[in-house]
Amino acid sequence: MNDLLSFWLDSLPALLDGLTVSLEVTGVALAIGFPLGLLLALGVQSKARSLNLISLCVVEIGRGAPALVVLQFAYFGLPQAGLTLSSFAAAVFALAWNTGAYTSEIIRAGLESVPIGEIEASSAMGMMRVDTLRFVIIPQGLRVAAPALLGFATQMLQASSLCFAIALPELTSNAYVIGTNTFRYMEILSLAGILYAAICVPATIAVGVLEQRLGKHTR
């Protein structure tokens, strides 16, 4: 027992460094992916043909291709086309695309939940479509989508472990390296799991609280 604790203690700094990278790559991917998801949701709903088509393609490829494939494509494939990305940039590219594609569906469902009557009232008053989107549809749609988006964010943190495949020094990679050096895979991966859970479990609880709070002003 003492042995395990001191092993964990020794490994903790490397794992915390890894966790920091995991959080960074997830954070940046979400910061790009959520707005992308909103744009894609609007694009998919748009009546403009070309915009609609492009959005659909981006969404369908993002949802259809496994994140690991997109990740490796960005890191190993793009250099062939003359575009070399750091492992961090490649990870952000892949995870942001994935986030944009999946959250566009969540956000679209949120936008569509806004009652048609409110939208009609808004246009009957002469509000421009952009104003109706900005002040009526998007705020309410995002509020509806918020819990699912935050749930998705925790899944994304977990999915960032895929980045070990492109040698990004995130939590899983660092744990794996320690495992390779010490052959104590079980202990080190358990600690990594505990660290993921330390973030995700409180986040999940926060989502529940948020869900209740957001319900307050609505019917």
Place this chain on the structure above:
Amino acid sequence: MMNLNPDTLKLPQRELAGQADKPILRLEAIRKVYGKHVVLDDLNLTLRSGEVVAIIGPSGSGKSTLLRCINMLGPATSGRVVVGDLAIDESIPPTAQQLTSLRRSVGMVFQSFNLFPHMSVLRNVSLPQERVLGRSRKDADKRSRELLARVGLAEKADQYPARCSGGQQQRIAIARALALDPQIMLFDEPTSALDPELGLEVLLVMQELARSGMTMLVVTHEMNFAETVSDRVIIMADGKIIEEGPSKEVMRDPQTDRAKRFLKAVKDR
């Protein structure tokens, strides 16, 4: 159906002097077709400035469709809508400018209130003024508070709509539409979603509005409102106007069989 106390609705004769004969809204040969189904059948209608006209008729007769043609929420298949100097051919897409101008002139109140639930009552009334009329926040809020006071809800300004009763929400919706200074107000069964007492508060606000000289076109199930508040009643059936005239005459002594049957059915309910 609600029984309005006739005394509460007894009105002093409204002042229509001067502009009484000036048409403010004209509908010409409005026709609306869904597939083969003719919903509005070459309908004509003129409203004079300050006039209050009630539209009654069985459900499905095209009343809502007609109102939605007027502000082009659902344009007609063919026909013309003339509001003041603005003439719109319903069969072709309007220019953005025509649409803006039309919707500034014509306010609408819906059966289901359609307030924005994520905004305070004050924001609900102020935001459209800011976005549509370009009023400053301060000016818009000032106007909103005046109108909320006028509909008896000054103290609700900072609440959210969900904290208000249905009757209060509908009065807020009326204030919100009035805040844009429309020339004509359309009402689509504004009290149908409300319990009788709550409907009464709304009807009293509408009565006050009518008295103030607002031009109003009101689709309603409230036969007392039609008879005692409106100047004229229109009975619709199957997309046509089947009877039209001064309120008391139409309500008490309809000429067509179809109108007689409808009014009898409503009164027996």
